[in-house]
Amino acid sequence: xxxxxxxxxxxxxxxxxxxxxxxxxxxxxxxxxxxxxxxxxxxxxxxxxxxxxxxxxxxxxxxxxxxxxxxxxxxxxxxxxxxxxxxxxxxxxxxxxxxxxxxxxxxxxxxxxxxxxxxxxxxxxxxxxxxxxxxxxxxxxxxxxxxxxxxxxxxxxxxxxxxxxxxxxxxxxxxxxxxxxxxxxxxxxxxxxxxxxxxxxxxxxxxxxxxxxxxxxxxxxxxxxxxxxxxxxxxxxxxxxxxxxxxxxxxxxxxxxxxxxxxxxxxxxxxxxxxxxxx
Ligand code: C2E
Ligand code: CA
Ligand code: CA
Ligand code: CA
Numbered sequence: 001x002x003x004x005x006x007x008x009x010x011x012x013x014x015x016x017x018x019x020x021x022x023x024x025x026x027x028x029x030x031x032x033x034x035x036x037x038x039x040x041x042x043x044x045x046x047x048x049x050x051x052x053x054x055x056x057x058x059x060x061x062x063x064x065x066x067x068x069x070x071x072x073x074x075x076x077x078x079x080x081x082x083x084x085x086x087x088x089x090x091x092x093x094x095x096x097x098x099x100x101x102x103x104x105x106x107x108x109x110x111x112x113x114x115x116x117x118x119x120x121x122x123x124x125x126x127x128x129x130x131x132x133x134x135x136x137x138x139x140x141x142x143x144x145x146x147x148x149x150x151x152x153x154x155x156x157x158x159x160x161x162x163x164x165x166x167x168x169x170x171x172x173x174x175x176x177x178x179x180x181x182x183x184x185x186x187x188x189x190x191x192x193x194x195x196x197x198x199x200x201x202x203x204x205x206x207x208x209x210x211x212x213x214x215x216x217x218x219x220x221x222x223x224x225x226x227x228x229x230x231x232x233x234x235x236x237x238x239x240x241x242x243x244x245x246x247x248x249x250x251x252x253x254x255x256x257x258x259x260x261x262x263x264x265x266x267x268x269x270x271x272x273x274x275x276x277x278x279x
Pocket of ligand 1: 044059060061072073074077093116117118119180181204237238239240257258259260264
């Protein structure tokens with residue numbers, strides 16, 4: 001028993017070691033990932049319930065690692081935040097999203113808006129240059145209202161003057177702002193009256209059991225009512241079934257995003273999705 005216990009400990013220590021090694025290697029590899037064109041954006045359609053059409057899309061980053069294949073952002077974004085590389089990666093995401101928005105707006109005469117995720121670390125960094133972003137839009141000739149940003153509640157709870165100022169600059173420029181993962185983590189709503197926000201994205205944990213959990217339905221309906229009274233639009237995340245879509249329509253939710261409509265798609269596949277009407 002003693003030996004096996006020791007073996008287990010050895011195994012455990014070894015796997016902790018592997019884990020740390022793995023993190024270090026990813027952090028190292030990430031430094032070259034932008035230049036080596038290993039990042040890719042996927043686009044998930046967001047459906048306007050009123051028209052049934054795709055009116056927006058969320059840009060979601062993927063890392064095509066030479067040895068490991070596609071790595072989820074849930075794994076490498078935290079590492080990018082730790083190392084500070086998130087600003088450089090975020091700049092790439094913004095430019096890539098802008099380039100696609102430009103292309104799709106020219107190809108299809110639709111007012112498509114692409115949203116990019118801006119992590120709290122990235123938003124608060126001095127290295128984030130909104131001026132550069134706006135200058136870039138100017139250069140490629142894309143109207144800022146074709147882009148929006150998704151931020152999280154935590155950023156606004158104890159917002160510094162710097163955060164407030166940046167938020168104002170985004171909105172003054174015409175870049176709309178969405179609160180991502182709304183409803184989880186914080187119960188303070190007071191920031192909603194202090195900041196000018198455009199969308200609330202109801203977290204997918206509320207949508208998952210919409211059909212069976214009466215509380216989730218009540219809370220979702222309350223979020224929609226509150227948002228509308230405040231002049232905000234609501235996007236439901238993680239819509240996976242027709243029944244969920246139906247309930248969301250009933251409670252007056254404005255937009256839906258989720259596997260029911262489409263998974264996040266590479267640019268070419270998203271483009272095909274754009275030309276086909278949504279069921
Ligand atoms: P998020 O911003 O909340 O993005 C939504 C996540 O839910 C995405 O995971 C998406 O693929 C997934 N999803 C969409 N529809 C459904 C559905 O119907 N059911 C389920 N179960 N999941 C659905 P993904 O792409 O793995 O991204 C994970 C997180 O990584 C994102 O969560 C976001 O926080 C972060 N992330 C992704 N791209 C970027 C980026 O470019 N920059 C930053 N800073 N963060 C990013
Ligand atoms: Ca998001
Ligand atoms: Ca989300
Ligand atoms: Ca508003």
